[in-house]
Amino acid sequence: MRTSIATVCLSGTLEEKMLACARAGFDGIEIFEQDLMVSPMSPQEIRALADRLHLTLDLYQPFRDFEGVDEDTLAANLRRAEAKFELMNRLGIDTMLVCSNVGTATIDDDEVAAAQLRRLGETAQRFGIKLAYEALAWGRYVNTYRHAYRIVELADHPMVGTCLDSFHILSRGDDPAAIADLDPARIFFVQLADAPVLALDILSWSRHYRVFPGQGGFDLVGFMTHLVHSGYDGPVSLEIFNDTFRQSNVQRTAVDALRSLLWLQDRTAERLGDTAGRYPMKLASLPPAGAPSGMDFAEILTEDCESVAALLAQLGFTFVGQHRRKPVQLWTQGGARIIINGQRATGTPASISALGFQVASPATSVERSRRLRAAPVPRHSTADEAVLRGVIAPDGTEVFFADATADPAWAAEFGDGAGAGREPASCLVTGIDHVNLAQPWQAFDEAVLFYESALRLSTSPATEVPSPLGLVRSQVMRTDDGAVRLALNLVPQVLDANGHGDARHPYAEHVAFTSNDIVTLARQALEAGMEFLPIPENYYEDLAARFGLDEDLLGTLRSLQLLYDRDGNGAFLHFYTRTVGRLFLEVVQRLDGYDGYGAPNAPVRLASQFEHNRLRAR
Structure with missing residues (x-):
């Protein structure tokens, strides 16, 4: 399984985060937009550093509030997107996360949203960029993964797919079982986060209390099992917003993060049993040590x-x-x-x-x-x-x-x-x-x-x-x-x-x-x-x-x-x-x-x- 992590999970400068991720053993990273904006390194220098560290740059994120808007807003959004696509070409990143609209959407129509994403896909195609459309749990009109996937199907463009995020799915109590039935060719990216079970509004819960897999109350082993059944074999990335992690030692947090993915792969392989080898995603198993006596x-x-x-x-x-x-x-x-x-x-x-x-x-x-x-x-x-x-x-x-x-x-x-x-x-x-x-x-x-x-x-x-x-x-x-x-x-x-x-x-x-x-x-x-x-x-x-x-x-x-x-x-x-x-x-x-x-x-x-x-x- 290809492991990745969003730079927003970690403390420090972008350079420090990249070094920590490489030392911990990650395959790649997501570049969070704010980390790039405050970095003194140019996009070309970031790309060169990633090459030296043998890190792939897997995703640029987030691109917000695009679909479900009037024509004037859409035109402005397309200009904004084109500038980001040029930037991504300099970084060498070929996938962008597009979040479902939470602020400027005024048109609650799946056909309109799909048509606008198709136009974005046509622009992205000129730059060789794929769009991973994600349903935010607090999205104005689109807030479930099934809904986002339905719009991706309606868009019917090779550069438009979906991003599955365990937090946005599980925090709503949504059933992830249908993930197994999705077309893996239309799943462009997967993000994982665990969280303690709290009676809190979802936005505050998401922004402050996410934790790494195995540290919260979500059934991420079940989530991963459905994902493996789908046939997906792309990066599996951590996207954790947590106040503690963002002020802790960056190297320790990166190691903790990778440990969580190793644990999750092992637990998922155990649940799949003898069928694990039938699927494209190859899960790393740990030595089968039992609990102490x-x-x-x-x-x-x-x-x-x-x-x-x-x-x-x-x-x-x-x-x-x-x-x-x-x-x-x-x-x-x-x-x-x-x-x-x-x-x-x-x-x-x-x-x-x-x-x-x-x-x-x-x-x-x-x-x-x-x-x-x-x-x-x-x-x-x-x-x-x-x-x-x-x-x-x-x-x-x-x-x-x-x-x-x-x-x-x-x-x-x-x-x-x-x-x-x-x-x-x-x-x-x-x-x-x-x-x-x-x-x-x-x-x-x-x-x-x-x-x-x-x-x-x-x-x-x-x-x-x-x-x-x-x-x-x-x-x-x-x-x-x-x-x-x-x-x-x-x-x-x-x-x-x-x-x-x-x-x-x-x-x-x-x-x-x-x-x-x-x-x-x-x-x-x-x-x-x-x-x-x-x-x-x-x-x-x-x-x-x-x-x-x-x-x-x-x-x-x-x-x-x-x-x-x-x-x-x-x-x-x-x-x-x-x-x-x-x-x-x-x-x-x-x-x-x-x-x-x-x-x-x-x-x-x-x-x-x-x-x-x-x-x-x-």
Whole structure:
């Protein structure tokens, strides 16, 4: 499949955008008119740069408000178009996007619109230019792809075809199934955009909230399946209007964009199955790595190794030993393995730096991630050490893939192994339940797509949690069986008086452990000197009112700073430790099929942590 992207998707100058697209691996680009207008490069220089970068210039856009007008307006529009055709010849672009009229149309007549497009096609033919007529979702008279295609058929000119745009089709709730029945010779161009499902006017939705495929709520795999069935084999391009993307790092955004098209091709090929090879469009498939079967480890990078070790010890974890050649510790309990990494950590507050996932084939999972443009983790190991393969996630977390085994080979590198034998026979922590990762504002959608495409995690509907610093957007990603759960949190940007990030209010990440007896564990941790996150008395009064808990249970929850939730499936008990650096720990117990995360309790936790940080700052 030929991949392309509109320059409007990216930040920077036109030259910077072209360089980023070439480095990411795109085949071509669309030139957005405004990017050309503000560029100091001449059209000939842009064409020469594209040639040097091996980028095709696939489309010039947009040409607005042409059809459905009176004769005087039509004559002016044809003069305007002829100037653009001359410009396109200098650029070396042979296709122009013509948007359905939203402003100047006064004649609601398909025959008139078709006749005017035919006249435009006759002018374009002298310059060797094709016209891709697109129905804007807010077009005055033409706003569906079927209507636009009907006018193209009426125009009946070899230089007049249609452009299919997934946003304009899916945002209206239009059924894309009829795309499969269109004549592929009359489909001149295809543009893709995903978007979150919002109750918003379509124009505002389109101009600010489009995202790359896989980052929103549209069924783009279904859209692509119908497109492949049509026999179309031209460029498939991204046209994304998004405020965040247009102020983010241009190279990262370009890589994210291409990743989305690689993911989409792979998912479409999967849906087509054995029939995929019957169609002209050849879809790129990724190495068939399955979802992880479990968490192998979580790594915490910190200068303050002692404080993190103290938390683990208070929870009953066993110190297995220190790595034989690095300042790195291994702590275990049940199926949970935590690595405390003090290497090159001077001045680093405790935070999650790496996650290990158990997979059927580490080599295949790494190759899939690399094909998705993830950078490899630079890691030095000696000949007698286990090989750990990993890539870097968009937020900087290192993601490692390991064989699915209860006794990983790398664990033998820590001490003499004697520590493992000291683990109690009956462990109250049985494994890692989930990991919560804070995401920079500019990397949130990128991270969602990365974990979905590389690790094949499923997304749950995003939620928003109020905190003293603003709303925290949370996106849970997990395997179908719940063996791996990640919560990605987009946190408010807190600024100090000078407009810089305020370090007094860091958003902490955490690792949550599963327990089979959280009450006993909490009591033992309390006796070992653990400081729990304080929970206000008001919370327990509300808990009693909501759930009608008996006094004994309520008293136990209150005395141990435990939180509680219940739904139609079961109940949930959990507690939080104090924060060390930018890290805290959570212990959870799921009862009778409860599958959530105690979302009603999240505002209580955020408010308590905020108060703790505020008092500590004083």
